Amino acid sequence: MVQFEKFVLENGLRVIVHQDASTPLAVMNILYDVGARDENPDQTGFAHLFEHLMFGGSINISDYDEPLQMAGGENNAYTTNDLTNYYISLPAENLETAFWLESDRMLSLAFDEKSLEVQRKVVCEEFKEHYIDKPYGDAWFKLRELAYQKHPYKWMTIGKELSHIENAQLADVKNFFFNHYRPNNAIMVVAGNVTTAHVKALAEKWFGNIEPGQELARHLPVEEKQLEQRVAEKKAEVPLDAYYKAWHVGGRLSPQYHAMDLLTDILGGGESSRLYHKLVKQLQLFVNIQCYHFGSLDPGLLCIEGKLVKGVKLEDADAAVEAIIAEMKEAAISNEELQKVKNKTESMLAFEDMSVLNRATSLAFYELLGDANMMNTEFQKYADVTVADIRNAAIDIFRPENSNLLFYFAKN
Structure with a gap:
């Protein structure tokens, strides 16, 4: 505490x-x-x-x-x-x-x-x-x-x-x-x-003597629910074709946040993750690949990003990514796989809390969210995530109409 x-x-x-x-x-x-x-x-x-x-x-x-x-x-x-x-x-x-x-x-x-x-x-x-x-x-x-x-x-x-x-x-x-x-x-x-x-x-x-400013009320435009997949292409002087695919997710206070955070680690949080193990090590379609999100306060994005092995078509890379996503939606992961990413996340939080500067930064951020004491409840929120929560998050997020795909082509 x-x-x-x-x-x-x-x-x-x-x-x-x-x-x-x-x-x-x-x-x-x-x-x-x-x-x-x-x-x-x-x-x-x-x-x-x-x-x-x-x-x-x-x-x-x-x-x-x-x-x-x-x-x-x-x-x-x-x-x-x-x-x-x-x-x-x-x-x-x-x-x-x-x-x-x-x-x-x-x-x-x-x-x-x-x-x-x-x-x-x-x-x-x-x-x-x-x-x-x-x-x-x-x-x-x-x-x-x-x-x-x-x-x-x-x-x-x-x-x-x-x-x-x-x-x-x-x-x-x-x-x-x-x-x-x-x-x-x-x-x-x-x-x-x-x-x-x-x-x-x-x-x-x-x-104490600094005058306050006017109370500001935010009236930000709300992003409407996306109803169809969007695809764009870019061609530039880069060494390799690159793949970027993003899905809309809830904001930082969303009930789904902690499950979604663990889901990104299962998919692309290091060399033992599902995407890296299958698409980099086994199939050798990607040079590197990762899955991450921004933790934004308002509804944000979860992204899968990677650089392709030369000669691999972006369409084939997308199909391979979607096949792994389909596995996440069709069957629950094991309790062992979930516990592994929970342990990693909790270790990271504990390590961050060793620094007094990190503690100060975290207290300020959680106070912005609504209550600085939320810093003391994060461990439990991750611990409470179940395999069913992970699968439900995958089903909810990885809908085709919720996706945005950028094919970034290297000029020949």
């Missing part, structure tokens, strides 16, 4: 404190309830742009990294379609440095054309390097556009197109910041060698 205490400041900032006296470190994790799904369809990539802008200096601190490094700390951040997360790790005796830095950039960034231009160039180069110039880099752009007709998951976190970042205006950037990066839209977790009383005093001192 991960023990924690929670309080809320008057401006709406939720604060969770997890004490671990066995470490000399302290961690501050601030999760903002904003991701790529919250963007204007004509101004995408803003949430990711802010991941960069937030390190570009604030009103009182021109260089974010220097004072943190002087305090013996390090930091990083990441953005997804659902959220933006920033974290700092530093010696516990220097915890106030983290409060000072994070509160100042929540108060207001140093908005100016120079900072925007610098970070815009960085993001544009990242877009080109990873999604335009990189082999297969545009595959998920194509697949998301194929699978989603309405929901903003149809674009990547980096943005729908490069021009949206290239044309980002300072006024639009400011508006996005003051809409989303407010205390009432954030969850702070402080973990490590700390006390609740000390954290509460620091939170009041550094964050």
